[in-house]
Amino acid sequence: MNISGAARATGLPAKTIRYYEEIGLIRPQRTANGYRHFRDSDIHKLTFLGRARALGFSIEDCRRLLALYEDKARASADVKRLAEEHLAQIADKIAQLRGMQATLRELVDQCAGDHRPDCPILRDLANG
Amino acid sequence: MNISGAARATGLPAKTIRYYEEIGLIRPQRTANGYRHFRDSDIHKLTFLGRARALGFSIEDCRRLLALYEDKARASADVKRLAEEHLAQIADKIAQLRGMQATLRELVDQCAGDHRPDCPILRDLANG
DNA sequence: TATAGGCATTCCAGCCTCTGGAAGGTCAAG
């Protein structure tokens, strides 16, 4: 399977697949003409990566997850710890966004939103 | 006031202040020796920028907000629209994070987290 | 006056994760 097939099979853009090879997440073989050749195991890994990325894991976390995935003597505790740390980061981000959301929602609700210049949003940004 | 004073006054790192000048958000004067000189209006703008960034507005949004802030003939509707669009983006991000959170939480809860290799998290990543 | 230190300046590189585009090689169909 060449790169466009791998892209179709995994849902990842070809550019992204090349990038993942460049940073050493996958090592597809090459055919005589220099084209990448993706085996089933490469497709599996790419799919794995796509799902892990969709769950918000960083590339470095993905690298670790992939290593655990391939290590048949892994401890599930190691996977769980990674996932829990990531969950904590997600929770942090959500909390931060909710803070912004609450503040901004309040300001927006107070703003007349008409042709006049007076604006509580700008006032708040200017004066705290 | 020189750059370290401006940094203290606004809570922004000096590096960030230089960057904001580089991209044209502020235009501090220069003294004879080439040092930046920050007037009160510059400090106000930097403070404004710091608050807008803290609410998650992009740099380009900040540029627009600053322009509206300085335009005494603005319509508050323009500010409100910007803020509402940003609110929508925040809501999108939160929804996306919550999706990840729900999925990952479920997987983590199913994982024994012990010394054995069997792991629902990896299974899910591998097989959907 | 020499020196030390703490400021300031500019410029370049890197973070993260791709994404777009240019310039060129390869392959199958007509």
Place this chain on the structure above:
DNA sequence: CTTGACCTTCCAGAGGCTGGAATGCCTATA
């Protein structure tokens, strides 16, 4: 033999800083 769809590599840019190097200025003290 050409066309068009692939493939390759390499370079640049996105956003928003952040770190570091090399260099210059200013002030205080010995």
